[in-house]
Amino acid sequence: MYQHVLALAFAVKEINEIPKLLPNITLGFHILNGYYIAMMTYKATLNLLCTQYRFVPNFTCDSHKKLIALIGGYVTETSSIIANIVSIYNIPQLTYGSFSPAHGDRTVFPFLYQMVPNEDYQYRGVVQLLHHFGWTWIGLLAVDDDYGDRFLQVMVPLLTQNNICYAFILRTPKRTYVDEYLNFLLRHLEDYPVLMDRKVNACFVNGEPPSWQNLRMLLFYAPLFSLPPVGKVWIATSQWEFESLSVQRLWDIQNFHGAISFTVHSNQPLGFQNFIDTVKPSWANRDGFIQLFWEQAFSCSLKFSSLNVDSKKFCTREEKLESLPRTFFEINMIGHSYNVYNAVYAVAHALHAMHISSSKHRLLGERLKFQIVQPWTFHHFLRKIFFNNSVGDTVRFDKNQELLAGFDVTNWVTFPNNSFVRVKVGRLDPQAPPGKELALNDDQIEWHRSFNQVLPLSVCNDYCYPGYSRKKKEGERFCCYDCDPCPEGMISDQKDMDACMKCPEDHYANRDQNQCIPRLLSYLSYKEPLGIILTILTISLSFIATLVLGIFKNHKETPIVKANNQTLTYVLLIFLLLCFLCSLLFIGQPGKVTCILQQMTFGIVFSVVLSTVLAKTITVVLAFMATKPGSGMRKWVGKRLTNSLVLSGSFIQVGICMVWLITSPPFPDKDMNSLKEEIIVECNEGSASMFYCVLGYMGFLAIVSFTVAFFARKLPDSFNEAKFITFSMLIFCSVWLSFVPTYLSSKGKYVVAVEIFSILSSGGGLLGSIFLPKCYILILRPELNSKEHLIRR
Incomplete structure (x- = not known):
């Protein structure tokens, strides 16, 4: 130039x-x-x-x-x-x-x-540019010579390493004599259809001359052979310049509107424009280029000759360089x-x-x-x-004697009058940190007019959007693939992911499988309706148990209270109250202490209750047997026997709990698998066998109490609690027998709710069956609470 x-x-x-x-x-x-x-x-x-x-x-x-x-x-x-x-x-x-x-x-x-700078920097910059716009299916154009071969030897592996495929490689003729060149070019028109692939909207051109002239000539001659025009994003290296031969003066360059090239960084030295203005055919004595350039640029002749009077006008020598199309001469220093x-x-x-x-x-x-x-x-x-x-x-220069500099990313904007503007839309800085060498301003880029200023796609097939992953097509390049929906519980949150990924344990996949959502902690809370209902029920039953205890305390000198073993009655009422209150340990987020106290307290307190009920039942039986003349049972009736029964029955359960606590105590745990959208915060029993031992022992006490009470149910009413105990044990056993399958089939907070309900219903059954009839007499029918009435009965 x-x-x-x-x-x-x-x-x-x-x-x-x-x-x-x-x-x-x-x-x-x-x-x-x-x-x-x-x-x-x-x-x-x-x-x-x-x-x-x-x-x-x-x-x-x-x-x-x-x-x-x-x-x-x-x-x-x-x-x-x-x-x-x-x-x-x-x-x-x-x-x-x-x-x-x-x-x-x-x-x-x-x-x-x-x-x-080294041309390899441009190649890596092109790869980053392709990744930036998501173009993975591109065309490659190179001159058919040794330099084009080296370009492909470097570029093809580099594309593959960066998950980019080329759809075709088009080799254009090398520079040669005009007659041979036209033959080569006409032969290459047979390859023109590959440029019509609508999936390939980005083509990388090795800018080494004469690539620009080849491509321009190919696109110029295509309509003459009834071949349709193509709209592509042409990407080129720094040698790409819009210089034209004189025969190409009127050739349209609209096909290259929106092209992107890595151009050598340039600036405008002060005084260069004024220097350009001084350039005339006679500006220097020994400029051997000015005459040929001037005549070709302005289509005129500097020398008068009879041979060119009709074909060319005579140059005035006052023509202005700034009036030339930019394809012939650019005023700004390139x-x-x-x-x-x-x-x-x-x-x-x-x-x-x-x-x-x-x-x-x-x-x-x-x-x-x-x-x-x-x-x-x-x-x-x-x-x-x-x-x-x-x-x-x-x-x-660096150690390789290469200039330490960068490249400008230039967007070529063309106009119908064959002029163009270079628009700087980015920068390639080889000295920048890895991954940050390329900086682009997408908003400034003008795309080819066929794309209507919408970012072009250059992919083998449409993207696999979030929620899907790529699946290789047999026999196809790796850039051509199918899209499979992610399996349940897995997501993809980006386009074109090779595989779906599993959400972390504390997250779950949403319905579209494109996002992991944090899982909520699930436990029986005081703030939710079920927790509020159970808390109110617990407090109500505790209040009733306290009220009954107060009634019996106020009537402790009356015959009916004395006849029902006053000490055992107080013990039973106090531990029933504790039974109701221990259910509060199951509400709220489990902790290390609460997990240990839940089952231990529940097991021991209920064992005391059942041992007390058993002692009351045996006391009733022994009392009637001792009233028979000559009976030796009279020595067994007293506090020693009842205390022994209550303590022994309770200490066995305490021993079971101590073994459980030493070997494998309960601990707070998180169940990640039972519910998809929630993490169940629960108390792990530690040892399921010990948990069922506690329940089994309680069941044993309940069955013994029920059996003894059942056989003593026909004793005289005035002295007999056996039928009330029988009924209460029937309720107790029914509740806990139904508890086991319900407990095993429930999940999350409902497991705890089932256990709380079983505690409250069984305790309420004991309280209601044993004590409500007596409260009825103490409060509503006091005339029945007399020694004469009891003896008469």
């Missing part, structure tokens, strides 16, 4: 006008064109090595004109050809385009400096021109550093002669340059 020439001339002009940089030294330059042809590039390079315009390779006939450094080329092939020659002479070469050797061997070019500008300054600063170093060692009065500086002595200073250019950007 002609702007590269102008950038070089502008940089040299600026440096020569800065007296402090190279005092008493004037930089010069010589430019030759290789025309992207290997033979011409070799010849141009050899011409640079010769002096006085004599083509005599490897021979210097003028000691005052030395080549100190070489800037070029724009593409890898040109740079490699130049490096093969100038490296023999150890001449520094600064390449201003990307440099990616066909065989990947960078070490054979020790005197080459890259003004563009990235590669900016690299040329920085390369010239790098050479100047290296020369300045060499001058400073030499001045410290030369003799007083001796003058350093830059004209006879040997090129190989220049490398030491060029490697270590570190300066800020005129716009404040830092210029320095």
Whole structure:
């Protein structure tokens, strides 16, 4: 591009006008064109090595004109050809385009400096860009040459490693002669249908020339063969430039609207625009490019000839560069021109550093002669340059002699008049922390008009949305898959997950299986209706038991209270009260202490109650047997027997509980499996066998009491509690027999509710059956509470 020439001339002009940089030294330059042809590039390079315009390779006939450094080329092939020659002479070469050797061997070019960071950074940046937009099914385009081969050798494995697939690889013709080139291109029109795949909306193009011209020509000729236009997001590397040949002046570029490329970072040096305004056909005496460029750009002739009077207009020489379409000339300095500008300054600063170093060692009065500086002595200073250019950007090389810089992510916005605008929409910084190299501003991106400014999809099939996971299709690439719903209890919370994941134990999967929801702790609480009802019932029965105890205490001197063994009655009422109150231990969130107290207290207190009932029953039987003449049972009737029965019956249960406490005590536990949406907070019995031993012993006491009472139920009423005890034991046994299957079939808080209900109902049965008839007499029928009435009965 002609702007590269102008950038070089502008940089040299600026440096020569800065007296402090190279005092008493004037930089010069010589430019030759290789025309992207290997033979011409070799010849141009050899011409640079010769002096006085004599083509005599490897021979210097003028000691005052030395080549100190070489800037070029724009593409890898040109740079490699130049490096093969100038490296023999150890001449520094600064390449201003990307440099990616066909065989990947960078070490054979020790005197080459890259003004563009390593191309591999761009490849990794493209992968991050594809991930950013979720594009996993893309097309690859590369020129059909060694450099295209290397591009595919690097890119294909990199895509696979990052879970991205290519749907096709399209190889475009390499640069050659026009007649062969057109034949190659027409042959490649047969591959055009692959671009029509609607699933592939993103195509990565290796920007190495002539990829842009190839693609542009392919899309231009397609309608001529009745092939439909394609709307794609073209992604390209930094060599991609919208430069046009003169024959392409009127070719539409709307197919490339919304393209994204990684462009060399550039800035606008002060004065460059004014410099551009001075460029005219006669602006420099020895500019060998201006005439050809001017005539092609403005479609006019600078030289009058009878042969072109009808075909071309005559140039006025006052044409303005700013009036040209941007596909011919861009007014703002582009990235590669900016690299040329920085390369010239790098050479100047290296020369300045060499001058400073030499001045410290030369003799007083001796003058350093830059004209006879040997090129190989220049490398030491060029490697270590570190300066800020005129716009404040830092210029320095890394250990691989590559410029430490980043790339701009550029969005190409085209217009119907064949003009375009470069919009910077992001930044690729190779020095950034891993994973944060690419920064994008999605809102600024213009997509191809066929997408109606909606983010395009470029996937083999639609995404597997949350709640589903990917399932591989047999015989298909890994980017093509089916979507399976997650199994029960598992979720996927992102698109395209390879497998569903299980929720943590304290969470459960929602109905859509795309989110884990915290499970609530489930226990019988004082705040919920069931807990409130059971608490009220407990307090009510406790109040009744206390009231009955008070009634019996107030009537302790009456015959009916004395006849029912006053001590046993008090013990029974007190422990019935404790039975009711112990049910409160089962309400609320279980703790370590409450879990131990629940079953232990319940077992011991109920054992005392049942032992007391048994003692009352046996006392009634012995009392009637002792009334018979000559009976020896009279000695057994008394407090010693009843106390022994109550204590022995209770201590056995205490012993069972102590063994339980020592071997495997109850503890608070969480049941994660019984309910899907809740975690049951419960008391684990520790040892189920010990729990059933406690219940079994209580059952044994109840059966013995029931049996004794049943056989004594026909004794005279006035002295007989047996039938009331029989009825109470019948209620007690019925409750606890039904408790076992209900307890085993319940879950969560309802297990506790069943046990509380059994405690309250069995205790209430004992209280009601044994004491309510007596309270009825004590309060409502006091006339029946007399010794005469009892004797008469």
